[in-house]
Amino acid sequence: MKLSKSFGKTVREAPADADMISHQLLIRANFIRSTGAGIYTFMPFGYRVIRKIWAIMSDEMDKINGQELWMPNLHPAPLWQATGRWDSVDVLFKLKTGSREYALSATHEEIVVDLALREISSYRDMPQMIYHISKKFRDERRARGGLIRLREFVMKDAYSLDVNEAALDEYYPEMVQAYFNIFERCGVTVTAVNADSGNMGGTASQEFVVIHEQGEDSFIACDNCDYAANVEAASFVREGEKPSQLNELVKVLTPNCKTIAQVAAFIGVETSQTNKAVFYWWTMPGKEENGRFVFGLTRGDLDINETKLRNALGGGELRAATEEEIIAISATPGYASPIGLNVAKDFEDDGVLVIADPSIEAGGNFVVGANDHEYHFTGANYPRDFAITTMADIAQAETGHHCPQCDGRITAHRAIEAGHCFKLGTRYSEAVEATFLDENGRPQPIFMGSYGIGLDRLLAIIVEEHHDKNGIIWPAEVAPYDIHLLHIGKDEEVLETAVSLYTDLQKAGFDVLYDDRNARPGFKFKDADLIGLPWRVTVGKRGLAEGNVEVKKRDADERQLIPVGQLIQFLIDNR
RNA sequence: CGGGGCAUGGCGCAGUUUGGCAGCGCGCUUCGCUGGGGGCGAAGAGGCCGUGGGUUCAAAUCCCGCUGCCCCGACCA
Incomplete structure (x- = not known):
């Protein structure tokens, strides 16, 4: 392909809103054009x-x-x-x-x-x-x-x-x-x-x-x-032990403590010393009218992963429950726990579905909501103080947690x-x-x-994985062409050599992109780096005076001078 | 779907605050010089300022609606 005849051209600047490197380089190097959002x-x-x-x-x-x-x-x-x-x-x-x-x-x-x-x-x-x-x-x-x-x-x-x-x-x-x-x-x-x-x-x-x-x-x-x-x-190991002695359940005033962080700070304990309640409205596909309230429970330092929760429920769709729905099951938003609720014994039961993560047993004497505005309990322990419907792995694994397979940590x-x-x-x-x-x-x-x-x-x-500040660096097997051939200057012999190399390289089985444009060398080199073909072959007056062309790999710094007659064999040997 | 941002020539942007000739760089056309890392000079072409309405003597600029695009989140086969 002769670059002077190719459809479209490279551009110096990518659209400002192109955020990813691949997006920028592919547009700049004329590989893709946007046709609409998500359409190229x-x-x-x-x-x-x-x-x-x-x-x-x-x-x-x-x-x-x-x-x-x-x-x-x-x-x-x-x-x-x-x-x-x-x-x-x-x-x-x-x-x-x-x-x-x-x-x-x-x-x-x-x-x-x-x-x-x-x-x-x-x-x-x-x-x-x-x-x-x-x-x-x-x-x-x-x-x-x-x-x-x-x-x-x-x-x-x-x-x-x-x-x-x-x-x-x-x-x-x-x-x-x-x-x-x-x-x-x-x-x-x-x-x-x-x-x-x-x-x-x-x-x-x-x-x-x-x-x-x-x-x-x-x-x-x-x-x-x-x-x-x-x-x-x-999955991950829930670290923590049940305390040897269970404290009494005590109701304490906790004004303005609607979040785990607030209540932990107010009482003066780690968030892992609390339980977190998250509420969802769950519908099975095709049964939208038969939605159910779902109470998700984990230790306070962990988050619920909705996909895991959905799997624990056997599928369906989850959305955050509204405040009215929370109040309807007799829980108090911001101060909720299963204590005092009518908890379903199983999925058939009419009560509130409480899906708990095993982390609520990795620890104890927890601070939990009292289902009363501005009150929490301390010393809460499962199963002494409340019931659940079922236990399931619903907590999100995070960096620093204990690996489920070995003694290591996960990232x-x-x-x-x-x-x-x-x-x-x-x-x-x-x-x-x-x-x-x-x-x-x-x-x-x-x-x-x-x-x-x-x-x-x-x-x-x-x-994303193969580029530098100048452009793309295509791995050989996926590069659009094998060789970026270019000539420098207007010298007759240079031009003739380049044109015949263009033909000969193709006859030898290489896919060649030939920059035959009448442009300055810097301009051509910038384009070659941007497009990123594995090999660059430069024909210039200086080298040709000695009978050489210059060969450079896109991912290497050094250039080599190769006698014109040996170029094809050199490229075959280094394929 | 929730939150935020942007929309001015092919691309990148200024101009909007405070209403008054639509501009700059790159690219494009023509000519000359230049010739190893996006060079220099001269002369040109190209824009309903996203769109619909409103305010005003006057709107790229102010107000209302819509659309498109980008980012964060949700979702994701």
């Missing part, structure tokens, strides 16, 4: 990188017996209604035309399970793994970070179909390894962590995360062992989610009765797995 055009350079990543993914998927196909992006509504996700997936783009309704492809489980229903009839038809690379559309409430969170994006999604859970369990690690291979070939350092499977449903999932302070995800990793998990799935990291693997099990196949006949002629549900990586996000992550 891939310019020719950017699209070449997408195709390079695409090739890596196809290669790794094919190696584990994947078959690439191409599924549609317009999904008839009945397919999504059949799995129940037409109503439960709130980022789904829906279209209506006449009497027909469609969803834009937010993901492709519905299409796959529909295909499986038609194509898989016997255990002999499995195992299968199919995948494709195509557009996804999600009505994100807030697109952000350039290519990090988009409304329209490109995803590689793969789906495995197996006869039973054991077969899925056996295949799953191959996919995880393929994921590590993909990320490694793209030059990205990932950590695999156990994660919550969220709306996807299923039995297990792993997230591939890249540590990044501007990431929107966070995960927990042990400083000492290999324990790692998304905060929504991370919370901000991260970008680069990929996700789910063991879906029979969540989708049962919804549409996608079954097959086993060896005994009995119908069995298909066991599915689904595995996704966002290509645009991955491209952005590559830039």
